[in-house]
Amino acid sequence: MPFELQPTLTSEILELRPLRADDFEELYAVAADPLIWEQHPNPERSTREGFRQFFDQAMQSGGAFVAIDRQDGRIIGSSRFNCYDLVRSEIEIGWTFLARSHWGGVYNGEMKRLMLAHAFKFVDNVIFFVDSNNLRSQRAVEKIGGVRVGTKTHPHGRENVIFRITRSAFSG
Numbered sequence: 001m002p003f004e005l006q007p008t009l010t011s012e013i014l015e016l017r018p019l020r021a022d023d024f025e026e027l028y029a030v031a032a033d034p035l036i037w038e039q040h041p042n043p044e045r046s047t048r049e050g051f052r053q054f055f056d057q058a059m060q061s062g063g064a065f066v067a068i069d070r071q072d073g074r075i076i077g078s079s080r081f082n083c084y085d086l087v088r089s090e091i092e093i094g095w096t097f098l099a100r101s102h103w104g105g106v107y108n109g110e111m112k113r114l115m116l117a118h119a120f121k122f123v124d125n126v127i128f129f130v131d132s133n134n135l136r137s138q139r140a141v142e143k144i145g146g147v148r149v150g151t152k153t154h155p156h157g158r159e160n161v162i163f164r165i166t167r168s169a170f171s172g
Contacts, residue, residue: 003084003091003122005063009114013071014107016114019064019078024055026075027066030099037097039134041158058095067098067111076102079111081119083127090125096137112144113172120167129160138163145169 006018019027030036031054034046044050058064063081068074077098084091093115098108119126128146130137138161142148146163153159 001122003081003086004118005081005084006065007118009065009118010070011110011114013069014110014114015068015070016065016079016111017068019055019058019066019080021059023066023075024052027051027055027078030075030077031097033100035100039131039136041131041133054095064095065115067107069102069107076107077111079115081115084123088125089123090127091119091123092127092129093119094129108140109144116144116165116170117172120170120172124167126165128163128165130163132159132161145171 008018009016028048028051031051032046034043037043037045042050042054045054058078058080061080061082065079066075067077067079069076077096079093079096082092082094093112096108096111116126128141129152130141132151141163145165147165148161149164150162151159152162
């Protein structure tokens, strides 16, 4: 069975649905907060031009979601699946951001739990790449069970920490 990259995933508090072109303005209203990108290697994503590039890449990826708070129906962030590898039985989850109003609570963990539960119907491993300077995101991945398995240096010199969660370790 092929990996379904953009299902609608729901829980009591959160809905993840496929990103649509008409989500730009509402999602940019969240992303325009520079503190969201403070530890990120691309802080220009808080600008309209920087976010437009991010958004267009998300649309082209075919695996992007918007996160909707089911309490009030507002878009509160985004995440996506990427780099599905049938042979290695793995997929990446990344490009995640949330409105600061939803930091430190249950929303990031719930978003990842929904995505992990879906991914483990198709793969044995989920990978996360987090910039080595983004300590907030590293802690968030560790909090959901991510295990640090190495680093990767990109051609432009930025280093990412690689985390993995296996199907057998996922308690979902």
